[in-house]
């Protein structure tokens with residue numbers, strides 16, 4: 001999408017039918033490959049399309065699913081509404097949104113990951129939620145079928161844009177004037193001791209951002225002032241932030257597992273050392289029953305289009 005087209009003035013289309021389920025939006029590039037190393041969102045696009053990573057990701061959902069009730073409380077979906085879920089992943093929040101808008105409403109999950117859209121679709125079918133559909137799309141650029149939406153939502157799906165202002169402007173173009181935005185992102189790394197990235201840093205350096213692009217990752221929207229500025233710069237108004245802290249009890253693989261070391265690029269000779277470092281990092285969270293108590297510090301941002 002060029003950025004000049006205003007989708008918000010478009011007449012409301014018919015509800016999405018089965019032909020829209022797991023469709024590929026008008027993507028500017030192939031979601032799974034990226035011939036130019038500095039192409040937009042190339043690093044994240046590759047990561048989230050790596051089936052080894054998405055297999056690990058489903059264990060991490062125990063964290064993300066624990067915040068859905070807070071997202072829904074701020075999103076306040078009403079019966080019959082059309083809602084876009086950005087970075088919908090395995091689709092559990094999209095399905096919850098679809099159920100909350102009822103059979104006359106629609107929830108469209110948009111995600112850059114082909115394997116996660118496939119998983120989300122299968123789950124929605126199995127759970128009997130026909131009004132949840134999923135499209136493969138880069139929310140920073142692409143036009144997502146079904147606009148204008150009454151609201152856009154996201155549960156930890158908006159921290160991976162290498163140009164967040166452009167991305168939030170593109171999301172806003174999909175929402176009707178005066179429509180709502182509600183998304184969850186993490187507070188600071190320091191407030192989230194379950195994060196093991198620093199323990200792994202000596203073994204595998206995080207990929208550098210593309211030239212002239214912003215670093216992406218779980219804490220990229222942690223700074224409230226900066227995120228407010230990004231949203232305002234993208235045209236959103238009435239911006240509010242609501243911080244939360246909860247403790248989630250989960251199995252170890254909700255936080256870390258050995259498979260992730262290989263996927264993240266730790267060499268075979270360093271696997272044991274990296275695994276020990278990772279286990280040491282999460283040891284303070286261990287419970288006597290073998291599970292872990294992870295404090296999650298997150299925030300919900302809300303705004304109007």
Ligand SMILES: C[S@@+](CC[C@H](N)C(=O)[O-])C[C@H]1O[C@@H](n2cnc3c(N)ncnc32)[C@H](O)[C@@H]1O
Pocket residue numbers: 041044045048061064065086087088089090091093110111112113116137138139140154155156157158160161
């Ligand atoms: C942390 S996961 C959250 C998934 C899901 N919302 C949940 O709560 O479990 C982040 C998701 O954002 C998606 N994502 C990353 N960059 C994206 C982009 N540019 N456009 C759309 N989705 C993106 C990833 O593929 C991934 O599914």
